[in-house]
Structures are given as structure tokens and as C-alpha cells.
Amino acid sequence: MSRDKAIRARAKAVIPGGMWGHMDVAALPAGYPQFFASADGARVRDVDGNEYIDFMCGYGPMILGYNDPEVEAAFRLQHAALEIANGPAEVTVDLAETLVELIPAADWAMFSKNGTDATTACVTIARAQTGRSKILVANGAYHGAAPWCTPRPAGTTLEDRAHLIHYDYNDMESLNRAMERAGPDLAGIVTSAFRHDIRRDQEMPTPEFARAMRRLADAAGAALILDDVRAGFRIDLGGSWEPLGVRPDLSAWSKALGNGHPIAAVTGNDRFRDAARQVFVTGSFWCGAGAMAAALATVQKLRRIDAIRHMVRLGGMLRAGVQAQADDLGLGLRQSGPPQMPLMLFDDDPDFAKGNLFAVTALRHGVYLHPWHNMFLSAAHTEDDIERALVATQQGLDAVARQFPPT
Amino acid sequence: MSRDKAIRARAKAVIPGGMWGHMDVAALPAGYPQFFASADGARVRDVDGNEYIDFMCGYGPMILGYNDPEVEAAFRLQHAALEIANGPAEVTVDLAETLVELIPAADWAMFSKNGTDATTACVTIARAQTGRSKILVANGAYHGAAPWCTPRPAGTTLEDRAHLIHYDYNDMESLNRAMERAGPDLAGIVTSAFRHDIRRDQEMPTPEFARAMRRLADAAGAALILDDVRAGFRIDLGGSWEPLGVRPDLSAWSKALGNGHPIAAVTGNDRFRDAARQVFVTGSFWCGAGAMAAALATVQKLRRIDAIRHMVRLGGMLRAGVQAQADDLGLGLRQSGPPQMPLMLFDDDPDFAKGNLFAVTALRHGVYLHPWHNMFLSAAHTEDDIERALVATQQGLDAVARQFPPT
Numbered sequence: 001m002s003r004d005k006a007i008r009a010r011a012k013a014v015i016p017g018g019m020w021g022h023m024d025v026a027a028l029p030a031g032y033p034q035f036f037a038s039a040d041g042a043r044v045r046d047v048d049g050n051e052y053i054d055f056m057c058g059y060g061p062m063i064l065g066y067n068d069p070e071v072e073a074a075f076r077l078q079h080a081a082l083e084i085a086n087g088p089a090e091v092t093v094d095l096a097e098t099l100v101e102l103i104p105a106a107d108w109a110m111f112s113k114n115g116t117d118a119t120t121a122c123v124t125i126a127r128a129q130t131g132r133s134k135i136l137v138a139n140g141a142y143h144g145a146a147p148w149c150t151p152r153p154a155g156t157t158l159e160d161r162a163h164l165i166h167y168d169y170n171d172m173e174s175l176n177r178a179m180e181r182a183g184p185d186l187a188g189i190v191t192s193a194f195r196h197d198i199r200r201d202q203e204m205p206t207p208e209f210a211r212a213m214r215r216l217a218d219a220a221g222a223a224l225i226l227d228d229v230r231a232g233f234r235i236d237l238g239g240s241w242e243p244l245g246v247r248p249d250l251s252a253w254s255k256a257l258g259n260g261h262p263i264a265a266v267t268g269n270d271r272f273r274d275a276a277r278q279v280f281v282t283g284s285f286w287c288g289a290g291a292m293a294a295a296l297a298t299v300q301k302l303r304r305i306d307a308i309r310h311m312v313r314l315g316g317m318l319r320a321g322v323q324a325q326a327d328d329l330g331l332g333l334r335q336s337g338p339p340q341m342p343l344m345l346f347d348d349d350p351d352f353a354k355g356n357l358f359a360v361t362a363l364r365h366g367v368y369l370h371p372w373h374n375m376f377l378s379a380a381h382t383e384d385d386i387e388r389a390l391v392a393t394q395q396g397l398d399a400v401a402r403q404f405p406p407t
Numbered sequence: 408m409s410r411d412k413a414i415r416a417r418a419k420a421v422i423p424g425g426m427w428g429h430m431d432v433a434a435l436p437a438g439y440p441q442f443f444a445s446a447d448g449a450r451v452r453d454v455d456g457n458e459y460i461d462f463m464c465g466y467g468p469m470i471l472g473y474n475d476p477e478v479e480a481a482f483r484l485q486h487a488a489l490e491i492a493n494g495p496a497e498v499t500v501d502l503a504e505t506l507v508e509l510i511p512a513a514d515w516a517m518f519s520k521n522g523t524d525a526t527t528a529c530v531t532i533a534r535a536q537t538g539r540s541k542i543l544v545a546n547g548a549y550h551g552a553a554p555w556c557t558p559r560p561a562g563t564t565l566e567d568r569a570h571l572i573h574y575d576y577n578d579m580e581s582l583n584r585a586m587e588r589a590g591p592d593l594a595g596i597v598t599s600a601f602r603h604d605i606r607r608d609q610e611m612p613t614p615e616f617a618r619a620m621r622r623l624a625d626a627a628g629a630a631l632i633l634d635d636v637r638a639g640f641r642i643d644l645g646g647s648w649e650p651l652g653v654r655p656d657l658s659a660w661s662k663a664l665g666n667g668h669p670i671a672a673v674t675g676n677d678r679f680r681d682a683a684r685q686v687f688v689t690g691s692f693w694c695g696a697g698a699m700a701a702a703l704a705t706v707q708k709l710r711r712i713d714a715i716r717h718m719v720r721l722g723g724m725l726r727a728g729v730q731a732q733a734d735d736l737g738l739g740l741r742q743s744g745p746p747q748m749p750l751m752l753f754d755d756d757p758d759f760a761k762g763n764l765f766a767v768t769a770l771r772h773g774v775y776l777h778p779w780h781n782m783f784l785s786a787a788h789t790e791d792d793i794e795r796a797l798v799a800t801q802q803g804l805d806a807v808a809r810q811f812p813p814t
Contacts, residue, residue, distance in 0.1 A: 007497050013515075014503040016680045020517050021689025023494045035500075036492035044492045058491040061691055067487070080474070084465040084667045085443035085451045086775060087430045090414050093442075096421040108420075110427050113520040113669060114690040124554060128562030145689045146553065147531060152687035155535030159566040229691075255691050260491045262520060262669050262692035273423045280559035282428025282552045283521040284468055284636075284662050285669035368493060 003047040007035045021145070022059060029356040029371070031363055039066035042380040044368060052368035053385050053392075055318075055342070057376035060230055060255035064301055065380025071259045071297045078293035089289035095296045099267055102299060103239050105226075105247035106267035110276060112286050115229035116144030118252035118264040119190070121281045123148070125250060125268065126188030126223035129275030133163040134182035136189040140197040141169070143190060143227050143252075163187075169195040170209045179216055188223035188250070189213055193231035193240030194337060199352070199372045201345060202337030210246040223249040223272065229264070232256060234311060234340050234376070237303055261294035307379035308340070314386050315339030315377045321390040325397050330406035333397075340377040344369070346400065354404050358396040365392035410454040414442045428552070429466060436763035436778070438770055446473035449787040451775060459775035460792050460799075462725075462749070464783035467637055467662035471708055472787025478666045478704045485700035496696035502703045506674055509706060510646050512633075512654035513674035517683060519693050522636035523551030525659035525671040526597070528688045530555070532657060532675065533595030533630035536682030540570040541589035543596040547604040548576070550597060550634050550659075570594075576602040577616045586623055595630035595657075596620055600638035600647030601744060606759075606779045608752060609744030617653040630656040630679065636671070639663060641718060641747050641783070644710055668701035714786035715747070721793050722746030722784045728797040732804050737813035740804075747784040751776070753807065761811050765803040772799035 011034075012018040017026070018034070025032045033046035042065060044054045057063065064071060082089045096109040112118055123135055143149040147160040163185075167178040169192075179186065191213060195203035217224040226248035228240050233256040236242040249272055254264035262285075268276055301307070316339045326333035332347030346354035355371035362369050367389045369375060418441075419425040424433070425441070432439045440453035449472060451461045464470065471478060489496045503516040519525055530542055550556040554567040570592075574585040576599075586593065598620060602610035624631040633655035635647050640663040643649040656679055661671035669692075675683055708714070723746045733740035739754030753761035762778035769776050774796045776782060 007500055010504065011500045014500065014507045015517060016515050016675075017684035019495070020684075021687065021693060023689070023694055025494060034494050035497055036489055036494050037496070038488045039490075039492045047497060054493065056493045058493060059691060061491055066490075066492070081445045082443055083446075083473075084468055085446045085473070086461065086463045086465060087432060087441050087443050088426070089444070090442055090454060093414055093418045093421065097417065100421045108423050110422060113692065114524065116690060117521065120553065124562035126562075127564065133564050145687055146527065147555075150687050152685070154685040154687070155531035155533075155682065157534065157540050157570055159569040162566040162569075163564055260692075260695075262695055262698075268423075275562065276423035277427075278559070278561040280428065280552055280557050280561070282430070283523060284466060285520065285667075286428060287430055288667075288669055291669075 004033045004035050007047060029360045031360045041065040042378055042385055052363065052366055053389055054368045055375040055377070055389070056368055056370055057378050058260060060376050061258070061260045063233060063256035063378050064259045064298060064307065065378055066260065068259055068301070070301050071294050074297035075261060075290045075294040079290035082289050084285065084288055088287035089292065091289055091292040091296060092287060095292045098296055098299055099265065102237055103251070103267055104242065105239055105251065105269060107270045108273055108276065109265050109267045111292065112264045112281065113262050113283055114144070115252065115254035115264055116146050116149070117281070117283065118229060118254055118266050119143045119149065119227055120146055121266045121279065122225045122250040122252050123188060123190070124279050124281070125266070125272055125275045126225060128279050129272050130187045130222060132185045132187040132222070134165055134185045135163055135187055136165050136167055136178045136182060138169045138191065138195070139166045141192050142197065170203055170206055172209065172212060175212065175216070179220070186220045186222040188225050189217050190225045190227060192227045193235060196230055196337060196341065196374050201334055202343050202374060204338070205244065207244050210241060210244045214246045217249070225249065226251045228252060229254045231341060233302055234308065235338060237299070237308065257298065258291045258295040259298040261291040263291040263295050302379070305379060310379055311340035311377040312338070314381050314383065315342055317383065317386045318342060318389060321386065322393050325390070325394050329397055329401040331397060331401055337374055341374045343374045345372070354400045357403060358400050361396035361399040362392040365395045367392035411440045411442050414454060436767045438767045448472040449785055449792055459770065459773055460796055461775045462782040462784070462796070463775055463777055464785050465667060467783050468665070468667045470640060470663035470785050471666045471705060471714065472785055473667065475666055477708050478701050481704035482668060482697045482701040486697035489696050491692065491695055495694035496699065498696055498699040498703060499694060502699045505703055505706055506672065509644055510658070510674055511649065512646055512658065512676060514677045515680055515683065516672050516674045518699065519671045519688065520669050520690055521551070522659065522661035522671055523553050523556070524688070524690065525636065525661055525673050526550045526556065526634055527553055528673045528686065529632045529657040529659050530595060530597070531686050531688070532673070532679055532682045533632060535686050536679050537594045537629060539592045539594040539629070541572055541592045542570055542594055543572050543574055543585045543589060545576045545598065545602070546573045548599050549604065577610055577613055579616060579619060582619065582623070586627070593627045593629040595632050596624050597632045597634060599634045600642060603637055603744060603748065603781050608741055609750050609781060611745070612651065614651050617648060617651045621653045624656070632656065633658045635659060636661045638748060640709055641715065642745060644706070644715065664705065665698050665702040666705040668698040670698040670702050709786070712786060717786055718747035718784040721788050721790065722749055724790065724793045725749060725796060728793065729800050732797070732801050736804055736808040738804060738808055744781055748781045750781045752779070761807045764810060765807050768803040768806040769799040772802045774799035
């Protein structure tokens with residue numbers, strides 16, 4: 001029996017279902033390992049000693065590479081001096097200053113632990129500032145796992161979502177309808193950096209849609225809230241909507257901020273500063289100084305090495321290579337979203353049978369892809385990694401072409 | 408200008424109000440440092456180099472001493488191998504097994520980052536299992552900072568608390584009334600390990616009240632939820648209600664579990680296992696392996712060294728010593744709660760003028776007390792620390808007696 005199987009059996013006894021949340025591989029095809037032993041750079045190793053070039057990056061946090069030496073050195077130094085006490089360490093202020101300097105929309109920052117902490121705080125701050133209740137969110141968008149936003153209704157009440165009004169991403173008409181429904185009670189409009197809902201093609205926001213959101217929020221005196229948890233620091237270090245020239249009032253960050261160290265942040269502009277102060281948000285470890293130092297080192301290194309350019313270039317290499325392979329085989333493959341956050345979906349694949357076969361074949365050839373969740377490039381990926389990955393994707397596409405011959 | 412003052416000025420520019428949450432010292436008397444530089448054992452040092460014997464323990468997390476060598480060694484080993492990947496490390500299962508073995512009420516465990524994550528998950532699991540909505544909570548109790556439970560209403564909506572019904576701790580009549588109001592829609596009863604609301608005397612649950620809660624929850628088919636976030640691992644390693652012989656269905660843990668490393672847990676019995684599996688709760692860092700290893704080492708060491716006995720004994724020494732000092736001076740001082748989680752309140756002190764003077768005087772003499780929040784002992788405190796602390800408390804009590812002469 002494999003070690004993974006043995007640990008899964010033990011896990012099943014003491015963890016409901018054997019695992020919880022987004023890292024439960026129950027929804028992935030058989031063959032995906034559940035438990036990991038080590039990680040370094042762009043490589044992860046499972047508990048059975050199989051090594052993979054990793055294109056999930058821990059579902060986002062890993063942006064400079066697992067175990068990045070600069071980040072780890074900064075973490076160790078701070079952690080040894082002070083992790084937690086009865087107040088924060090100075091590095092908390094250093095990090096807030098750095099984010100305010102880096103992010104044009106930000107006049108201030110606050111820190112927490114989960115992306116959900118940050119999105120929830122944004123909504124609460126918007127309500128506190130406006131004295132209103134209604135929040136616009138896009139259909140199908142993921143903004144966290146709290147009762148107000150979890151994608152699975154089990155255990156939630158209707159009241160948890162009483163003040164949510166839905167629109168469709170990039171659909172002006174639906175946005176206008178949602179605005180009308182909110183009327184004078186609109187507190188804020190929440191948007192993801194781009195449409196990265198699972199199991200469907202990704203979609204960048206059109207500049208018109210982004211600008212309309214800003215205009216509508218302004219006209220209503222409501223907050224424009226950018227959920228940059230998943231995409232943050234991979235599109236633009238100043239915020240994922242900087243290239244669009246649209247600045248949110250409040251932004252939620254997490255994942256890549258600490259290169260794997262647990263941290264989340266809310267940044268906001270001066271209009272929402274007083275409200276941010278009134279709202280009581282806190283957690284026992286929110287001042288954890290090690291993660292602050294790690295985040296500071298991460299942000300500084302991302303900037304110094306122009307990591308985004310690297311990720312865009314290598315993501316582009318992967319995308320072009322895979323597309324050429326699919327085209328050669330006559331397979332209908334759709335790639336969407338920014339190349340540094342790739343998603344690959346097959347035509348005529350309603351149950352993801354093709355996607356699963358593709359991904360699991362690549363996995364057997366040492367490359368960790370995801371069949372229906374967006375993937376992530378990192379600064380640690382090399383051209384050599386992409387070339388090796390393309391050997392595995394060729395195997396995966398060949399398998400798909402054999403089992404589902406193109407007509 | 409002091410370094411603390413200089414950093415506060417910088418913080419004010421980039422963090423709303425200069426600090427957020429429970430570690431904002433704005434509510435404490437002038438003289439309390441906001442920023443800390445280092446911590447070791449039972450000592451914290453502020454950014455101006457002042458050292459204090461610490462009786463807040465980071466508001467609870469520090470239970471074995473800051474920078475405990477065993478915990479840190481376990482953390483480092485795991486963190487270097489694997490912190491985060493696309494799935495958890497084996498240590499996640501080791502920790503779940505250890506908690507299930509240690510905690511008689513627990514058949515399973517799940518991990519997260521904040522106490523709020525854990526209390527919220529308990530409520531959600533109770534609702535999922537029962538298919539009902541109403542949750543009983545005690546007036547004034549703190550169960551976290553999410554909109555459903557935050558003590559400050561700013562930014563919350565009425566719907567966030569639509570299904571909460573309040574009772575008074577240790578008050579059977581109010582509990583019965585709350586049960587009646589919930590009727591057949593009762594999902595769960597939430598209780599703290601003991602009454603540790605800020606700014607008032609602490610109160611242990613009477614055995615009758617605890618047993619009644621268990622009986623009423625059973626009769627209604629609802630969950631008894633123990634919020635052991637603050638008290639967990641300081642009263643009884645098997646859960647704070649083990650000495651009462653009352654076992655909850657679901658328990659929320661955090662703070663002391665990882666000796667300062669960010670982790671929270673939900674444990675539950677088999678009746679709630681399926682519901683725990685249905686509920687979608689997750690966070691980017693919830694599988695963070697370093698904190699799991701730290702928690703495992705913490706729990707093992709707490710057990711091995713019988714840390715609770717030590718904390719009870721030293722807490723008792725501090726309590727007896729302070730009481731003798733107050734009695735000698737004729738000062739009315741009330742000490743409440745378990746001695747390892749002490750609270751000291753003065754008679755006739757509605758605005759905490761006496762408490763503030765007492766605490767800030769002790770602070771100037773190198774002992775970090777809190778005037779109105781329960782404090783915490785740790786395994787790192789020594790008899791010598793208590794003796795030194797008693798020198799400082801004598802100074803504090805003398806100052807109170809001078810400024811507020813007993814009549």
C-alpha cells in the first residue's frame with residue numbers, strides 16, 4: 001500500500017471525510033496525492049517520494065518558490081526575536097508603509113490571516129462607512145468560506161446572504177439591474193480581479209465594465225471592493241486593476257503576500273479610514289510578526305526581480321506550447337485568463353473526462369496541473385521547467401486524443 | 408521621543424487609528440507600550456528596551472513560554488521540509504489523532520487559523536447537522552470578531568444576528584426562556600469554558616448549569632458547543648469542562664494550541680461528523696504544516712510536564728500574595744476565575760481608575776498586568792517571577808491606597 005493511502009486511512013478516522021476544504025483531493029481524479037512531504041522552488045514531493053513540477057503553487061501562496069531563501073531568512077530573524085507578544089512588532093508598520101507605497105489605491109493597511117478575513121472586513125468596513133447594507137457580488141464568484149460567501153450552503157441561513165445582490169461578471173445590464181435593486185441601500189460592489197470561477201473559462205474584466213463599476217459606486221457613494229486574494233501580486237504589484245486605471249476603495253489580499261506564510265491584508269483609501277477604525281476585527285495571531293517579515297521580504301523581492309514579467313513570459317511559453325500540441329492533435333483546447341494564472345479546458349468535456357485524463361497523465365509524468373481550477377506560475381519556474389512540463393502535457397494530450405479521438 | 412512613540416506616529420499614518428483589534432492599547436492607561444521588540448520565556452521587551460514579566464502571554468497563545476525550544480525545534484523541522492503545498496503534510500493527521508486521543512469528547516478534528524474560524528465552523532456544523540437555525544449565546548460573551556459575534560456593531564447588519572438568542576451565564580431561568588424562544592428551531596447552545604467577559608468578575612460555570620445545558624441540548628437534539636478558544640489547555644488538557652463531567656458535541660480551540668503559532672481547531676463527536684464533512688470551510692493557510700508541528704509539540708509537552716498543575720500553583724501563589732497585600736492595605740480587591748487565568752478588580756472602581764493605576768504602576772516596575780481583561784499564567788513562569796511580580800503589585804497597591812485611601 002502506498003504511504004499516501006495509509007495516511008488517508010488514518011485521516012479518515014480522525015478528520016471528517018479525511019480532509020476539508022479546497023485541498024481535499026476527493027474531487028480530483030484518482031492518482032492525485034493527498035499528502036505531501038516536501039517542497040522546494042517550483043517542486044513538490046508527495047509522501048511516496050514522487051516529485052512534481054508544480055503549477056498550483058499551493059493554490060496561490062507560493063509566488064517566489066517554496067522555501068525562498070530571502071523570505072525564509074527574513075522570517076527566521078523576526079520569528080526568533082518576536083513572533084507574538086501583547087502588541088505588534090515594528091515590522092507591522094514597515095509592511096503597512098510598503099504596501100501603501102506600492103499600491104496607488106491604498107492610504108492604509110490592516111492585517112489578518114485568511115482571505116476570508118480580508119473580504120469580510122472589506123464588506124463590514126463598506127457598511128460601516130456608508131451606514132447601508134446591500135452588497136453586490138458576481139454570480140459564481142468565490143470570496144471566501146464564511147457563511148455569507150461560502151460556495152456550499154450547508155449550515156448557512158438565508159439571513160447570511162439577505163443583503164447580497166448578484167450580477168454577472170462583465171455584464172452591464174445585470175450590473176444595472178443589481179444597482180436598481182440595491183437602490184439607496186448600496187454599501188459596496190465586490191469584484192474579483194478577473195473572473196476566475198472554477199470549472200469555466202476565465203474572463204478578464206473589460207475596461208468598460210471596470211470603469212462602469214467605479215462610476216456606479218461613486219455615483220451611489222458606495223465602496224468599490226476589489227477581491228485581489230487570488231490574483232494579487234501576479235497581475236500588477238500595485239493591484240490587479242492598476243493596468244485598467246481603475247482604483248478600488250478597498251482591496252482584500254492574501255495568498256501570495258507572504259509566499260506561503262499565513263497573512264492577509266485589507267488596504268483602503270482615506271474615505272474609508274474612519275470606518276476601518278470603528279470596525280472591530282481581530283484574531284489572536286493577526287499580529288504574528290514572522291509572517292509580516294516574510295510578506296515584506298516577498299513584496300520587496302517581487303519588485304526587485306520583476307517577478308511578474310517572468311511569470312507572464314513563462315506562462316506564455318507554457319500556453320503557446322500546449323496550444324501548439326493540442327492544435328497538432330486536432331484537440332479543441334481553450335486557455336483563458338492571464339498566462340501567469342492559466343486554465344486549460346477541453347471542448348465538449350461536460351464532465352471533465354478529458355481534462356481529468358489530461359491532468360492525471362501529466363501528473364504521472366511529473367507535472368502537477370489542475371483540470372478545472374486556475375493554475376499559478378511562480379518566479380521559481382524556469383524555462384527548463386516549462387520544457388519539461390511540455391513533455392508531460394504532450395503525454396496528457398496524446399492520451400486524450402487516443403481516448404477521445406477528434407472527429 | 409521614545410521609540411514606541413515614534414513608531415506609533417508612523418503607524419497612525421498607514422494603519423487606521425494606528426492599530427486594530429484587541430492589541431490596540433488605546434483603551435489601556437498611558438504608559439503601556441504598543442510595540443514589542445522581543446520575547447523569551449515569560450518575558451517580553453518593548454521597543455524601548457523595557458523588560459516585563461508578562462502575565463498576558465500574548466492574550467493567551469503563549470502557554471509554554473515564548474520561543475519554547477521544543478516547540479520551535481518541531482516547527483523548524485517541519486517548516487523546512489514542507490510548510491504549504493497542494494495538500495497537507497502527514498503532521499496534520501498526527502495532530503488530529505493526538506487531539507482525538509487527548510480530548511474525550513472528540514472523535515475528529517479539523518484545523519484553521521483564527522478562534523473565530525473555529526467558533527463560526529461550530530455554529531455552521533450545528534446548523535448543518537440539525538437543519539435548524541437558532542443559536543443560544545450568553546449575554547456579553549466573546550466568541551470572535553466575525554459579523555455574527557463581534558462585540559462592536561459597526562458595519563454589521565441585524566440579519567447577521569437574526570438567529571441568536573441570548574441567555575445569562577449560570578442563570579437557569581434565562582436559559583429556559585431562551586430555549587423556549589428557540590423552540591423546535593434550536594441548532595445549538597454556545598458556552599464559554601467559564602464566564603470571562605471583560606471588565607467584570609469572572610465566574611466558573613456551576614456544575615448544575617453545565618449539566619442542564621447538556622440535558623437541554625440533548626432533549627432538543629441540538630449541539631452543545633464549547634468555546635474553549637481562550638481557556639483551552641489551561642484548565643484541563645481534555646477540554647475545560649472535563650472536570651465538570653460535561654462533554655460538548657463540538658469544541659472550538661485556538662490560542663494556546665500552538666504556543667504562538669497560528670492555528671485553531673474544531674473537535675467534535677461522531678454525531679456531527681457528517682455535517683462537518685458537508686460544510687465547506689477552508690483557508691489558504693489552514694494546512695500550514697509548521698503550526699501543526701508546533702501544536703503537536705505543544706500538546707505533548709503540556710502533558711509531559713503537567714503544565715496545568717504548575718500554572719495553577721503559581722497562579723495561586725500570585726493570587727494569595729496580592730490578596731494579602733490588598734488586605735493589609737485595607738483595599739477591596741476581587742480576584743476571580745481560575746488562578747491560572749487571573750483577573751483582579753477593585754471595589755468601587757466604576758471607571759477602572761484604581762485598576763489602571765495599579766496596573767500601570769506594576770508595569771513601571773517591570774510586570775505586565777491587565778486592568779480589566781483576564782490574564783494568563785504559563786509553564787514558563789517561575790516562583791521567582793511570582794516573587795518579583797509581588798514586589799511590583801505591592802508598589803501598585805501602595806499607589807492605589809495613596810490615591811484612593813480606604814475609608
